[in-house]
Amino acid sequence: MNEAKKKGFLRRHWIDILTVTVLAVLLCLLAYAIYERFQFAKKWDLFLEYFVENRGYNRLLTGLQNTAIIAVAGLLIGFVIGTLIAVIKVIPPYRKPTRYAQKFCTFYVAIFRGTPIVVQLLVGYYILFPIMGLTLPPVTACVVMFGLNSGAYISEIMRGGINSVDAGQLEAARAVGLPFSASMRKIVVPQAFKNILPTMGNEFIALVKETAVVGYVGAVDITKCFQDLGSNSYEYMIPYLVMALIYIVIVATIAFFVKWMERRLSRSDRRA
Amino acid sequence: MTDVHKGDIVIETKKLTKSYGSLVVLDSIDEVILEGEKVAIIGPSGSGKSTFLRCLNCMEDPTSGAVYFDGVNIADTRVDINRQREHIGMVFQSFNLFANKTVLENIMLAPVYLQTRRLRETRRKNLLRRIGNLFRRRKKPLLPVTDTRQTIEERARKKAEELLCRIGLQEKRDSYPSTLSGGQKQRIAIIRALAMNPRVMLFDEPTSALDPEMVGEVLDLIKQLAQEGMTMVIVTHEMGFAREVADRILFMYGGKIAEQGSPAELFEHPKNPRTQQFLRSVL
Ligand SMILES: Nc1ncnc2c1ncn2[C@@H]1O[C@H](COP(=O)(O)OP(=O)(O)O)[C@@H](O)[C@H]1O
Ligand SMILES: [Mg+2]
Numbered sequence: 383m384n385e386a387k388k389k390g391f392l393r394r395h396w397i398d399i400l401t402v403t404v405l406a407v408l409l410c411l412l413a414y415a416i417y418e419r420f421q422f423a424k425k426w427d428l429f430l431e432y433f434v435e436n437r438g439y440n441r442l443l444t445g446l447q448n449t450a451i452i453a454v455a456g457l458l459i460g461f462v463i464g465t466l467i468a469v470i471k472v473i474p475p476y477r478k479p480t481r482y483a484q485k486f487c488t489f490y491v492a493i494f495r496g497t498p499i500v501v502q503l504l505v506g507y508y509i510l511f512p513i514m515g516l517t518l519p520p521v522t523a524c525v526v527m528f529g530l531n532s533g534a535y536i537s538e539i540m541r542g543g544i545n546s547v548d549a550g551q552l553e554a555a556r557a558v559g560l561p562f563s564a565s566m567r568k569i570v571v572p573q574a575f576k577n578i579l580p581t582m583g584n585e586f587i588a589l590v591k592e593t594a595v596v597g598y599v600g601a602v603d604i605t606k607c608f609q610d611l612g613s614n615s616y617e618y619m620i621p622y623l624v625m626a627l628i629y630i631v632i633v634a635t636i637a638f639f640v641k642w643m644e645r646r647l648s649r650s651d652r653r654a
Numbered sequence: 655m656t657d658v659h660k661g662d663i664v665i666e667t668k669k670l671t672k673s674y675g676s677l678v679v680l681d682s683i684d685e686v687i688l689e690g691e692k693v694a695i696i697g698p699s700g701s702g703k704s705t706f707l708r709c710l711n712c713m714e715d716p717t718s719g720a721v722y723f724d725g726v727n728i729a730d731t732r733v734d735i736n737r738q739r740e741h742i743g744m745v746f747q748s749f750n751l752f753a754n755k756t757v758l759e760n761i762m763l764a765p766v767y768l769q770t771r772r773l774r775e776t777r778r779k780n781l782l783r784r785i786g787n788l789f790r791r792r793k794k795p796l797l798p799v800t801d802t803r804q805t806i807e808e809r810a811r812k813k814a815e816e817l818l819c820r821i822g823l824q825e826k827r828d829s830y831p832s833t834l835s836g837g838q839k840q841r842i843a844i845i846r847a848l849a850m851n852p853r854v855m856l857f858d859e860p861t862s863a864l865d866p867e868m869v870g871e872v873l874d875l876i877k878q879l880a881q882e883g884m885t886m887v888i889v890t891h892e893m894g895f896a897r898e899v900a901d902r903i904l905f906m907y908g909g910k911i912a913e914q915g916s917p918a919e920l921f922e923h924p925k926n927p928r929t930q931q932f933l934r935s936v937l
Contacts, residue, residue: 476731554750554843557713558764558850559740568763572754 401634408623415619429611429620438611445607446628452524452603453590459529460589461582464536467491468544468574469566471537487537494534500595503527507599520601524593532589539581543574579647583640587633594629604628662689664854664885665710669719670729672705679705681909682719687854687887692880694896694917695889697906698932703889706906707856710887711742724853740768743847743855747862749839751831751846758827761814761846762807768850769806773799810849817845821875837868841875854885861892893936897921905929 392399432438467487475481494502506527511518518526547570555565597606608625612618665687672680679702687693687710695703708714709721712728712735721729728738752760780796787793818824821841831839840860847855860876861869873895880886880899890896896903897917905913905920905928913926924930 548750548753550746550748550750551752553713554744554746554752556736557711557739557742557744557746558846559736559768560764561736564767568767569752569754576754 397637401630404630408626412623425617425620428615428617429624432611432615433621438607441602441607441610442604445602445604448521448524448596448601449590449593449603451521452528452593452596452601453586455525456528456532456589456593457582457586459525460532460536460585463529463533464538464540465571467533467537468540469571471541472544473562491534491537494531499528499531499592500598502531503595503599506530520596520599523599524596524601528589528593532585536582536585539578539585540571540574543578543581544570546577547573576647580640580644583636583643587636587640590632590636591629663687663722664689664691664724665887666722667709667719668722670706670709670716670721671718672702672709672714673717679909680709680716683909683911685904685911687885689853690883690885691902692885692900693887693902693904694900695887695904695906696891696893696896696932697904697912701906702909703906704858707858707887707889710856711739711744713744736768740764740850741853743850743852745840745843745847745855745857745860747859749831749836749843749863751834751839751843753831756828756830757818757823757834757842758811758814760831760842761817761849762810764846765810765813765849766807769801769810770803773801773803773806813849814845817848818842821845835868836864837871840864840868840872844872844875844879848879854887855879857886857888857890859889859891861890891936893921893933905932907932 433442467490470480470483470487473480473484475484503524507518507520507523511523551569551573552565555569556562560568593603594605596603597609602610604625608621612621615621663686667683667685670680670683670685671678683706695706697703705714709716709729711723712721715731716729719729720727723738723742726733726738728735751757752763755763776797776799780799783794783796815824815827818827823838823842826834826838826842831842834842840863844855844860857876861872864872869892873892876886876888876895877899888896888900900917902914903917903920904911905924905926907926907928913920913924913929920929921933924933
C-alpha cells in the first residue's frame with residue numbers, strides 16, 4: 383500500500399525530481415568551482431563586467447528574441463508544411479499527380495529527417511539560398527530552414543493525428559457533398575490537431591533546444607551570445623552555467639504549459 | 655453527361671460491379687429506383703448490401719458498370735461527384751456527426767459551404783464578364799446575384815432550426831454530438847441530410863447501433879419522411895419496419911439481388927430458397 387503510493391508519487395513527479403536533481407548537480411558544480419579555484423569572485427566580477435557594464439544583457443535580449451523567433455516561426459511554418467504533407471499523403475492515390483506529390487513528400491521527409499539540422503542550416507545558408515540568388519539575413523535563413531525541417535517531423539505527427547480520427551467523419555463530410563479538401567480542412571484536420579496538441583508541445587520544446595546551433599550561420603541566439611561573452615572575457619565557466627540555467631528555465635516553463643494543456647484536454651474528453 | 659433518362663427514374667445502376675481484389679462483392683447489378691419509391695434492402699451479413707448502397711452515391715467507386723443519378727453517370731470520374739452528392743442524402747449506421755461542430759453547425763455546414771462556393775463562382779464569372787465587356791461592343795449581361803454570405807447563412811440557420819424543431823431537439827442546437835444519446839444523434843444525422851433538400855435518401859442500417867429503447871424514435875422519423883413522399887433506399891434488419899414502410903423489398907445474396915417484390919409477396923411467398931432460409935432465420 384505504502385509501496386504503491388511511493389511508486390505513484392515517483393511516476394507523477396519524476397520530471398520535477400529530475401529537474402531538481404539537475405539543478406542540484408549544477409549548484410554542486412558551481413560550489414565545487416568556487417572551492418577548487420578560489421577565483422570565483424574574480425570570475426564573477428569579470429562576468430558582471432562584460433554582462434552588465436559592457437551591456438552584455440542587451441545582446442542576451444537579442445539572443446532570447448532570436449531564439450523565440452526561430453522556434454515559434456519555425457513551428458508555425460513547420461505546422462503548415464507538415465499538415466500539407468500529411469493531407470497529401472492520405473489522398474486516395476487514384477490520379478497520377480497525386481502519386482507524384484506523394485512521392486515528393488516521402489522524399490522531402492526522408493531528406494529532412496535523414497540529415498542533421500546543422501548540416502541543413504549550412505547547406506541552406508551557404509549553398510541553396512545563394513544559388514537561388516537570395517541573400518537572407520541569418521535569422522530569416524534559420525526560420526526558413528527550421529520551418530522546413532520541423533515540417534518533416536510534424537508531418538509524421540499530423541499523419542498519426544489524422545489516422546486517429548474516425549474514418550466515418552471524412553465519409554460523412556464527403557457524403558453531404560464537401561470536396562476532399564474542404565472535408566479535411568473543416569472536419570478532419572481540426573480533430574487531428576486536437577489529438578496531437580500535446581505532441582506538438584513536445585515538438586516545440588525539441589525545436590527550442592535545436593535552435594542552439596544557429597550560431598553556425600551567424601545568427602545570435604542564447605548560445606551564441608554566451609559563447610561570444612565567454613571568448614571576449616576569456617572566461618567560460620560562468621557564462622555557460624548561466625546559459626544552461628536559462629535553457630532549463632525556458633524548457634521547464636514550456637513543459638509546464640504543455641502538461642496543463644494536456645490535463646485540460648483530457649478533462650474535456652472525459653466530460654464528453 | 656451521356657444518357658438522359660426521361661420519366662421518373664432517380665437512380666439506375668447498369669451492370670454495377672464491385673470487387674476487392676479477387677473478391678466480387680457486387681456482381682453486375684441492374685436496378686432502378688423510381689421517384690417517391692421506398693426500397694428496403696435485406697439479406698444476410700456480408701451479402702453486399704452496404705456496398706451496393708455506398709455505390710449509389712459513389713462513396714465506393716464501382717469497379718465497372720454505371721450508376722445513373724438524374725440521368726448522369728456518376729461513376730464516370732469526369733463528373734463532379736460533389737455536385738451530385740448534394741442531392742443524395744446518406745445516413746450511416748454509426749451516425750458520423752461531425753465531432754468538432756455543434757448540432758446546428760453540423761446541419762448548416764454543407765448548405766452554407768456549397769451555396770457560398772456557388773456564390774463565389776458566380777461572382778468570379780461576373781468579374782470576367784465585366785472585364786470582357788470593356789472590350790465588347792455588345793455587352794454581355796451579368797449573371798444575377800441576389801445572395802450574400804449573410805443571407806445564405808441566415809437561410810441555412812432558419813432551415814436548420816426548423817428541422818431541429820421538427821424533431822423536438824431545438825434546445826440541443828449548441829451542444830456537441832458527444833453529449834447526445836444515440837437516438838438523438840441519428841435523428842440529427844437524418845435532418846443534416848434533409849437540410850440539403852435531397853432527391854433521395856440512403857440509409858445504411860440506421861438503427862443497428864442504437865440501444866433498443868431508441869430504435870422507435872428513429873424509425874418514426876424515417877416513417878414520417880416516407881409518408882411525405884421522400885424517395886428512399888434503406889438497408890435494414892428491422893423486418894417489421896421494412897414491411898410497413900417499403901414499396902419494394904430487395905433480397906441480396908452473394909453480391910446479387912436474389913429476389914425482389916412487394917413486401918406482401920416477398921414475406922408471404924418467397925420463391926428463392928435462399929430468401930426462405932433467410933426469412934426463417936430472422937422472423
Ligand atoms: N474495404 C473493403 N475491402 C475488402 N473487402 C471489403 C471491403 N468492404 C467490404 N468488403 C467485403 O465485401 C463484402 C460485403 O460487405 P458489405 O457490403 O458490408 O455487406 P453487408 O452490408 O451486406 O453486411 C464482405 O464480404 C466484406 O468483407
Ligand atoms: Mg452493412
